[in-house]
Amino acid sequence: MEGEPMETDRTEENDSEQYFEIGATVISGLEMFARDECQEKLKCKAEIGRGRIYFNIAKDQLHSIVTLQAVNNLFVLVNKDKNKELDLYGKKDSTLEYLKELVTHQDWSVPLAAWKEFTKSSHHLERPQDGTKNQCDNLPIFRVTCTRSSKEGRKHEFSSQEAASATGGRINDIFGWPVKMKDFDMEISVDINDTKVVLGINLTSESLHRRNITHFGPTTLQSTIAYCMLRMSCPQVGDIICDPMCGGSSIPIEGARTWASCYFLSGDNVEIATEKSEGNITAIEEKRNSITSKGLFLHLDVFQWDVTNLPLRSNSVDVFITDLPFGKRMGSKLNNWELYRRGLTEMARVCKPGTGRAVLLTQDKKCMARVLKMTNHLWRKKYLQFIRMGGLTAGMYSLTRVGRAAQVAAQTQS
Ligand SMILES: C[S@@+](CC[C@H](N)C(=O)[O-])C[C@H]1O[C@@H](n2cnc3c(N)ncnc32)[C@H](O)[C@@H]1O
Structure with a gap:
């Protein structure tokens, strides 16, 4: 919107304190419309990726993201280094191990707090220390889905299914959450685009296009x-x-x-x-x-x-x-x-x-x-x-x- 000041870029240092980093899937070719809408409505700087936009939203404004009309699915980002080039064209086993390490080295607390707040979930997210039945019963059931594209002329040695299994396996090791492909509470998405990986927790359970x-x-x-x-x-x-x-x-x-x-x-x-x-x-x-x-x-x-x-x-x-x-x-x-x-x-x-x-x-x-x-x-x-x-x-x-x-x-x- 003309004449209205837009908030400047938010620095990484204060992001995790005050902001959630949000991603949204967009029909390929419509990213600019989604970015402009996001900047107009939420007054925050949005970055374009392939079939995606990314922006930071103040924690107390989280629910305002549902006002976006050009985006299909909303998710909260888990990894801070979505633009980092990774070696994903190596041997299958070592690359899948690499993905597992990526899962291990993230700070999941902030994105999980966003998911809990957005979905109003009452699940217990930490791995139960003493394994009491109540805590175990209240863990979220989750699944991981993977979308993947490689550069022309290059081929990942692993399939999307294998990447999803490796990621899901490591999440299960860390949190102890049970996995189920249907009737799950939480969906984690892994988007592999050539050499880059975006790990997200979906906030919308159904595409907003419906x-x-x-x-x-x-x-x-x-x-x-x-x-x-x-x-x-x-x-x-x-x-x-x-x-x-x-x-x-x-x-x-x-x-x-x-x-x-x-x-x-x-x-x-x-x-x-x-x-x-x-x-x-x-x-x-x-x-x-x-x-x-x-x-x-x-x-x-x-x-x-x-x-x-x-x-x-x-x-x-x-x-x-x-x-x-x-x-x-x-x-x-x-x-x-x-x-x-x-x-x-x-x-x-x-x-x-x-x-x-x-x-x-x-x-x-x-x-x-x-x-x-x-x-x-x-x-x-x-x-x-x-x-x-x-x-x-x-x-x-x-x-x-x-x-x-x-x-x-x-x-x-x-
Ligand atoms: C691609 S579809 C539109 C779909 C629509 N946007 C929707 O979301 O349901 C094209 C439509 O054009 C209609 N159509 C074809 N020839 C037409 C004509 N001569 N006059 C009016 N409508 C026509 C068809 O019946 C069809 O519903």
Whole structure:
């Protein structure tokens, strides 16, 4: 946020006294959005890693981390040296031993205090000295999961499973906590990225991207991605924001919950999609109204329509925002070409010239590039961000609606 002072970098010496070091997983490609949101909302400096952001939060502010909307999972860091290059390409046994030593040499007290505070756990975390039954019964059940990536052309000699077992074994030696793969109380994550290791204790038990949706469809978009798309569109007070191919309405719901001063329109040509949208909206409104008696309803209406022929007045919408059928799970690449061309032309008719904008997500980047070339008298590409979604690379396009004078000039030239 402009004009507001941001706290400066926090030094390592006072970190453990006053701060918890927090990490958050982010869809690859959206790290910058997550960092900016973190800096704005929590007023702390955030650092970007691959598919992660990291920041320090004052101990008494720990619970404010749940306000972050661009991140999937939150964890508290155990090792202070996450950027240290380690020798992880050696022989399997010696490397696994190395990982065990890493576990042994950490000060677990601060991250465990964060976990206990965040989860409101009443577990006994220290290894029982006298082994009294009560203390043993009250130990947390834990599991370790490992994610791993190596540099191109290099290969770790161990598997993720082996790294998780080695780490879990050593934690069990130190604390005596029982291990279970299901119904565990605590999850410890080991993220091995080439030569670096991040050891964390998960604070969230379920990814935050599921927050809005109760009626899932075959292509439901993660709420965290929807939030970043909305941020990219820079919503202004009073804006009319439309998702013309809404599916279960994950984008408009996230928008209406966050930008209450805007009005949202949501539509799809398939009846089951509009039914799912209604279901998702009702579930959220009922949940809200069970907490407060104020009657809080989302500024969001759902319609069944065709994006190529919208029942909306020309120049009436400020922002179009949607994830288009990718062609893999929904539609086909052959149809995409016609749908994208006619859809973008119709959105341009309805969008306000000059100030209007669009944020469009698609995996069919070839088709989008071709259609944007054909419609360059209507839409101008401002920004393109690639993101990783379910093993595929998708493009997030930020467009501005060309003003009337520029549109006439472009048409005269062609
Ligand atoms: C990728 S999905 C959108 C998923 C959605 N964001 C969600 O989270 O559920 C694309 C949607 O476009 C819709 N669609 C395809 N052709 C359409 C058209 N001509 N008019 C309106 N919607 C259309 C499909 O029915 C589908 O629900």
